[in-house]
Structure formats: structure tokens, C-alpha cells
Amino acid sequence: QSVLTQPPSxxxxxxxxxxxxxxxxxxNIGSNTVHWYQQLPGTAPKLLIYSNNQRPxxxxxxxxxxxxxxxxxxxISGLQxxxxxxxxxxxxxxxxxxxxxxxxxxxxxx
Amino acid sequence: xxxxxxxxxxxxxxxASVKVSCKASGYTFTSYDIKWVRQxxxxxxxxxxxxxPRSGDTGYAQKFQGRVxxxxxxxxxxxxxxxxxLTSEDTAVYYCARGNAIxxxxxxxxxxxxx
Numbered sequence: 001q002s003v004l005t006q007p008p009s010x011x012x013x014x015x016x017x018x019x020x021x022x023x024x025x026x027x028n029i030g031s032n033t034v035h036w037y038q039q040l041p042g043t044a045p046k047l048l049i050y051s052n053n054q055r056p057x058x059x060x061x062x063x064x065x066x067x068x069x070x071x072x073x074x075x076i077s078g079l080q081x082x083x084x085x086x087x088x089x090x091x092x093x094x095x096x097x098x099x100x101x102x103x104x105x106x107x108x109x110x
Numbered sequence: 111x112x113x114x115x116x117x118x119x120x121x122x123x124x125x126a127s128v129k130v131s132c133k134a135s136g137y138t139f140t141s142y143d144i145k146w147v148r149q150x151x152x153x154x155x156x157x158x159x160x161x162x163p164r165s166g167d168t169g170y171a172q173k174f175q176g177r178v179x180x181x182x183x184x185x186x187x188x189x190x191x192x193x194x195x196l197t198s199e200d201t202a203v204y205y206c207a208r209g210n211a212i213x214x215x216x217x218x219x220x221x222x223x224x225x
Binding site for chain 2: 050097
């Protein structure tokens with residue numbers, strides 16, 4: 001059962017900007033950092049953003065993350081066809097003493 | 111490079127147990143927690159628990175308490191996740207992953223529970 005809430009879908013045309021929200025509570029996003037993962041069809045998830053807004057070196061700077069209070073957001077600028085995937089947010093939850101994941105957002109490139 | 115390689119697909123009957131392995135390479139195995147996450151077909155990611163390879167300490171999601179056991183063999187840099195009393199609801203791809211940022215992930219192990 002997911003504790004973090006994301007929109008089920010988002011879409012855009014090539015070159016557009018798409019933003020995905022992730023809503024939590026004080027025990028998870030409000031108290032800990034947020035990470036974002038990209039899951040291409042049939043593959044394992046890959047880390048996209050860690051610690052709210054940090055990008056691994058292999059991730060293009062088209063991807064950016066932010067956090068405010070108990071919500072976080074992932075933005076994809078200059079949308080490309082290869083960005084079509086499922087995206088998940090995650091955070092540690094102090095009450096559950098474990099990680100919690102978002103419900104997932106399917107990004108479609110029109 | 112840092113890599114986690116998991117054991118192959120399993121088919122189990124209801125009531126049985128399954129043990130999935132996760133072999134780490136490219137880093138010091140005892141320096142990062144190992145986390146386990148599963149994903150049923152067409153569904154989202156579900157966190158199962160974590161294990162500290164240095165101490166052996168574990169923490170399990172309440173849903174799996176009493177049914178899951180996470181262990182390790184540090185001499186060969188391998189973590190294990192055993193899930194017992196399987197039902198069809200446990201049919202899923204099981205992933206191991208490293209550390210607080212949960213990165214990288216293993217390739218996944220499909221566990222199918224069917225009579």
C-alpha cells in the first residue's frame with residue numbers, strides 16, 4: 001500500500017516540460033529526503049534524483065527535483081521520446097520505520 | 111562498477127517458501143544496507159524491508175512480519191530474502207537494491223506462485 005500520492009499519468013509533446021507531484025506527510029517527506037526513480041518497460045527502476053534535487057552524473061540535466069514541506073516534484077524539461085516510462089518517488093518514513101513509495105506516474109510522450 | 115545480480119526465476123506452489131539471492135560487486139558489501147522491494151505485474155513498487163550486512167540487523171514492513179527473513183553471507187557478498195507461506199498474491203518480481211538512495215537495483219527475480 002503506497003503512502004505517497006502521485007498522479008497516475010502525465011503527458012506532453014516532445015520538447016515540452018512535464019511536472020510530476022508527490023504528496024506525503026510529516027513522517028516521510030516532511031522529515032526526510034525524497035528520491036525519484038525511472039522505470040522503463042520491462043526493466044528494473046533506476047535512480048533519477050536523490051536527496052530531493054541531486055542528479056547522479058549519468059542523468060541528463062533535463063531532470064530536476066524539488067521539495068517543499070510534505071510535497072515533492074519531479075520536472076522533465078525538453079521532453080524526449082525515451083522519457084516515456086513510469087516514475088516513482090520514495091522517502092523514508094519515521095513512523096513506519098521503512099521506505100515508502102509513491103503510487104507511480106506513467107509519462108506518455110504524445 | 112557497482113552491481114547487484116539476483117538469482118533466477120522461481121515457480122512455487124501455495125504454502126511453499128522461496129529464497130532469492132542478491133550478489134553484490136564493485137563496492138564493500140558491508141558498507142551499505144540492502145533493501146528488498148517487490149512489484150506485482152502492472153502494479154507499483156512495494157517496500158518489504160532492509161538488512162544491514164555488517165551487523166545483520168533487519169527491519170521488515172509490517173505486512174511481511176513473521177513471513178519474511180533477510181540474511182546475508184558477507185564472505186561472498188550475498189544477501190538473501192526468504193518469503194514463506196506463499197499465496198498467489200505473492201506472485202511478483204522481487205528486487206534487491208543498495209543503500210539509503212536505493213541504488214542500484216538488481217535485475218529482478220520473478221516469483222510465480224501457482225498450483
